Amino acid sequence: MQIPVASYELANGLRVTLSEDHSAPIVAVNLWYHVGSANERIGRTGFAHLFEHMLFQGSAHVGANEHSELILRAGGTLNGSTWLDRTNYFETVPSNQLALALWLEADRMGALLPAMTQQKLDTQRDVVKNERQWSMDNQPYGTWWEKLPALAFPPSHPFHHSLIGSMDDLSAASLDDVVQFFQTYYTPDNAVLSIAGDFEAAEARTLVERYFGSLARGAGKPPLPAMEVPAQFGGWRRQVVEDDVMLPRLFLAFRSPAFGTPAYYVASIAGAVLGMRRGSRLYRSLVRDRELASETSAFTFDLAKGSDLLIVDATARPGVRVEQLEAAVAEEVEELRAAGVTQAEVERAMALIETDLTGAMQSAGERADRLSRFATYFGDASLVNAQTGRYHAVTAEAVDAFVGQSLGEDNRISLVYVPRDAAGSGPA
């Protein structure tokens, strides 16, 4: 599955990728800023995400919430999201509204600060505090999002601290922080712009130059602390969390190769063999055969610097103790390490992944986001077309070598949630 990819760079350093597709009158605009929670300073956890909210509060020529209103009125959808190492903003609009989407993104990249006020910051701080409570504090197992990275990365590492942020740090965020963060990170040379869908390349280039061409390059950003960590945890760390949950859940994490490296694709296949869909080993064994878990899955964080995390999770069935669950997951991992994968398992994983990769290309927004991802991390948006080939290059032998090396007891973290009431795992 190949899509057209044409990349170029403006004089101010903004990297642009165009991918034309005229099958529907839809176009997606997607910006990745190479800044995430990793770039936050001490005492300001959660700020990158709070800042993302401020980008919807207007800019020099756009009123508060007018960005959303204009896109909705144009018949479009929009949002933004913050991750450990990037922040993205995106719109999908009818193709006759491409200029509007670009103009809005350029206005906030070029002139956010005139619109910033203390009152807007205070309101969005409240919104984000509610978001924290909604997604983590008042949601079973919700805090795993901050507990697992805290266990997996040393305190000095930029991925160690909470992405959503602590209530105290959110309270401390000031307008001065907004100014500094904007000037340091929201510059054309720290961003990637992708446009996918129904447009004419010449017209898109003219619009991009018109709206973004005059924006000033940034002064550079402070370097991040070293992201490199040993390839393995060097032991099996374990944390037990008593929480307001009804059933125990285990998150078992392994350090794994960084996103985009050849070894990443090997690790992905290994993860799929273990936990992707109902034909995976963990589902077949824990849910179907032994009836110890009610659900299970495997996934990666897709971190492109230092090392990634491969995580399997499993939720106990009523009456099953967390020790039984953890032992059963570990047995499956050991079994995989001892006997290796079968060719059929690799083929199953490959077939599922390939359908998913093709399926993702259906949506203009998804195409644009993936182009931005590869442009941001590797300076090469066309890697989007290399993904299927990278997976196909993975052999069963390579998966065996990976699971032997990386899924052992010297490379594990268990994050375990148990019901607060010790008897709460229920009678057998």
Place this chain on the structure above:
Amino acid sequence: MTAPRPQGGAPRAYAFPAVHRARLANGLGVAVARMPRLPLVTVLALVDAGAVCDSAGAEGTASLTALGLAEGTTGRDGVALTEQFELLGTGLGVGCDWDSAMVYVTVTPARLERVLALLAEALTAPAFGERDVERLKTERLAELLQQQAEPRGLANDKFAEFLFAERSRYSVPAGGSANSVRRLSADRLRGFHRERYVPGATTLIFAGDVEAEHAIALTERVLDTWRGVPPATCAVDDRTNGRARRVCVVNRPDAPQTELRVGHRGVRRRHPDYFPILVMNALLGGLFSSRINLNLRERNGFTYGARSAFDWRRHEGPFVVSTAVRTDVTDAAAREILREIATLRTEPVGDDELSLATAYLDGVFPIRYETTQAVAEAIATAEVYGLGDDYYGCYRERVRAVTAADVHRAAEAHLHPEELLVLAVGDAGAVREPLERLGLGPVEVHDADADGTTP
């Protein structure tokens, strides 16, 4: 940047994919929408076997029957069936809502024939093995148990429980309650399947890179011998549990937030006011820039988000405003939601606000149908509610035709401030008195644990 804000040019034409239809001699309907852009086809079998068909005391039958289709057939067990699908790069999706059951796959055209044969096998010859059914029951019970600590799902289920009459199917979750699920058996699922999964009550929908003739020929090859007599469509008692305004609190001590639900019985899908209601709800709470979200989130910072929705069903499902707010503003948030509902009935809607809603619903239409799955589901919706083949062709025109007066009439006719049920799932110790002081009606406090959920 000094460039002025650009105005959009003329929109390029868009047409929802044309639907070709056929009917096999055994009564099975076939609908094919060709979308040749990518090598993918979604196949969706739509069966008139939704949760409204559950008999009293056996709620969850329809849902577990649908789930059971993926658990093995008379010819191969669940492990083998799953493996066959997954080696072909797909998985059998199963689902069941109030009005229908659905079985679906997305696959490359080269594998369509083999996958369709597997789908047909799962659809027509499921085994419902005793052990598999017991496991599915336990998984549903685990889900219900989990929900006691999961305030969003709990709030949705409790809202329906308190809103609808005890005898109404709508008062019990579509997937069944702990008590009803425990009573289900493999035999009951087999009986339900025999009665309701028949060709005359099923439509096979294809959307994607496939020619209509080819899809129809393949369907004949694998489903021509399927037999059965279509049963009557299920009616449902959609009466409410009294219509006076009241407040229910489901107690979760020390919860940092309150999950709020405010609403009443809504409108059936085939109501002639559908389009005015759609536009009315968009500006009330359906959009990010709606009145309720701008009030609660952007003006007051009470919440991460608030929305309103009509749950469209064959009969009258709920209309509900949903949000999660900081515990200490529970009463203020409830008051603002009631104020917005009341205002929409009493004050006319401005042109600017009306055009925001209509322009959005009109313009976003092509964006909704980018994927084969979305088109297959849209065709299914039109089928379930008998909307007709020109429905998607006329949709945008009908949205654009809605006037401010239509919206006002829809608000007057279909929003009922005196009948609102206000449900708060949160810390009763903190929210009960403030809610009483609002004077909305009697305040009841309930436990989170539904009957029989805790083992």
